[in-house]
Amino acid sequence: MNSAYRLTLTEAARLIADRSLSPVELTTSLLDRIAAVDPKSGAYVTVTAEAALRAAREAEREIAAGRHRGPLHGVPVALKDLIDVAGVPTTASSRVRAGHVAVADAAVTERLRAAGAVLIGKTHTHEFAFGLITPQTRNAWSPEHVAGGSSGGSAAAVAAGTATFALGTDTGGSIRVPAALNHVVGLKPTYGLIPRHGVTSLAWSLDHVGPLTRTAGDAALVLQALAGHDPRDPASLDHPREDYTRNLGASVSGLRIGIPTAYYFDRVQPQVAAAVRAAVGALTALGATAVPVHVPMTEYVHAAQWGLMVPEAAAYHQDTLRAAPELYSEDVRTLLEAGEFVPATDYIRAQRTRTLMHQAWLSLFDGTDGADGIDAIAAPTVPATAARSGQPSFTWPDGSTEPVSDAYVRLSAPANLTGFPALSLPVGLDDQGLPIGMQLIGRPLSEPTLFQLAHAYETTGHHAPALAPL
Numbered sequence: 001m002n003s004a005y006r007l008t009l010t011e012a013a014r015l016i017a018d019r020s021l022s023p024v025e026l027t028t029s030l031l032d033r034i035a036a037v038d039p040k041s042g043a044y045v046t047v048t049a050e051a052a053l054r055a056a057r058e059a060e061r062e063i064a065a066g067r068h069r070g071p072l073h074g075v076p077v078a079l080k081d082l083i084d085v086a087g088v089p090t091t092a093s094s095r096v097r098a099g100h101v102a103v104a105d106a107a108v109t110e111r112l113r114a115a116g117a118v119l120i121g122k123t124h125t126h127e128f129a130f131g132l133i134t135p136q137t138r139n140a141w142s143p144e145h146v147a148g149g150s151s152g153g154s155a156a157a158v159a160a161g162t163a164t165f166a167l168g169t170d171t172g173g174s175i176r177v178p179a180a181l182n183h184v185v186g187l188k189p190t191y192g193l194i195p196r197h198g199v200t201s202l203a204w205s206l207d208h209v210g211p212l213t214r215t216a217g218d219a220a221l222v223l224q225a226l227a228g229h230d231p232r233d234p235a236s237l238d239h240p241r242e243d244y245t246r247n248l249g250a251s252v253s254g255l256r257i258g259i260p261t262a263y264y265f266d267r268v269q270p271q272v273a274a275a276v277r278a279a280v281g282a283l284t285a286l287g288a289t290a291v292p293v294h295v296p297m298t299e300y301v302h303a304a305q306w307g308l309m310v311p312e313a314a315a316y317h318q319d320t321l322r323a324a325p326e327l328y329s330e331d332v333r334t335l336l337e338a339g340e341f342v343p344a345t346d347y348i349r350a351q352r353t354r355t356l357m358h359q360a361w362l363s364l365f366d367g368t369d370g371a372d373g374i375d376a377i378a379a380p381t382v383p384a385t386a387a388r389s390g391q392p393s394f395t396w397p398d399g400s401t402e403p404v405s406d407a408y409v410r411l412s413a414p415a416n417l418t419g420f421p422a423l424s425l426p427v428g429l430d431d432q433g434l435p436i437g438m439q440l441i442g443r444p445l446s447e448p449t450l451f452q453l454a455h456a457y458e459t460t461g462h463h464a465p466a467l468a469p470l
Helices: 009-017 023-041 049-064 107-114 152-160 176-182 216-226 270-285 298-316 318-323 330-339 344-366 404-410 413-418 447-458
Strands: 044-047 076-080 118-123 142-146 165-170 185-188 208-213 256-260 289-293 376-380 393-395 401-403 422-429 435-441
Touching (some): 009 216, 023 044, 023 076, 023 118, 023 152, 044 152, 076 152, 107 216, 118 152, 152 165, 165 185, 185 216, 185 447, 270 289, 270 447, 298 318, 318 330, 344 413
Antiparallel strands (some): 044 118, 165 208, 185 208, 185 422, 376 435, 422 435
16 A cells, blocks of 8 residues: 555645645545555445546546646545435435435535546535434544544544545534544534535534545645635625735744633643643744633533524424434434424524624624724643543543533534534544644634644654544
């Protein structure tokens, strides 16, 4: 097996552009890697090997003819199995979708094809993304532990070197949670920045599509190809195209990083908190300023998140749930049925809470609350490293317990509620060798600043992209 599968997206793009690496060579390396390690990690539901090799050969011909399309040209990508690819099943990991084959590409699939990316397969999710553990997939760093979810297959594929990059979806943390647990970078962009047409919904007012990559620079390259208005998505932002790589390598001197004084460091494993604070220390050593901040309205996060997600999911599945409830797994069917009993007044209160939270967070970032503004919040992505498969809950130092699913969504849901961009990046391993992630949250459309901070941290030597030791 050649070792091209080890390359980051940025590295592979550079080698393909100067014709030191063939897209066919890279794709073949990844297919060989999938054959070797995916039986252990379980990231893929479908591998489109023949189509991928055809696309790689076409990319090679185009590049040889001087028609290089950009950094994604000839680079393999895996898509979460909620994202439509024409002629390929979109199973959503559910019996409800048995026999379903997508008739058209999702908007993001169209944009990946236009950029010349090579679609190599579809990755596992929890059923209809209504979960946070992706049960079919094992953690790339420890098969006895969960991969996180619901984009667990995409995160595990990138971590294991079976995809150069991948796409996932994030409704309450489903990109960032598995990114943190598998030692990769995961971006939930500003709400509406990447269109969702052709992507199976969990809760439309919270859903986002975003990349999982090995580095922050890789994520910037993917966002460059995917961002932009699409009238087929009612929430799509009509925002001008911009260069999301422009701040990579720029000094972080003068940037202000808010360190939450409550909520984000409550009920967090000590090693996780220490790793995040050390990462912030590395950034302040580069010239950034860390300032304590009170993040507003966090006491409403749990109620607002569930008050929106559960009834919206129930509405999406209403007809199928009534026609064939037995096709859903028991846990998902129970949640969907519960959604039909949420009063409309509760849903409206949750929407009102989300609006007020968005406004309060803008005041925090912009300094209109009486304090100096900030450029980003830094906090743990999740309060604990990967749980063991089947583990029901975490026990915290104060003796309290918390279900694993609630713990994992607790620190990621606020960015879904507010729509603010949030990026998870690896900041170390705990004493069991399990990955730890730090979350950087910015004001709307501040993705270049998040990439700037994350890239700066990566260049300090505290973190280097590393494949899982499969």
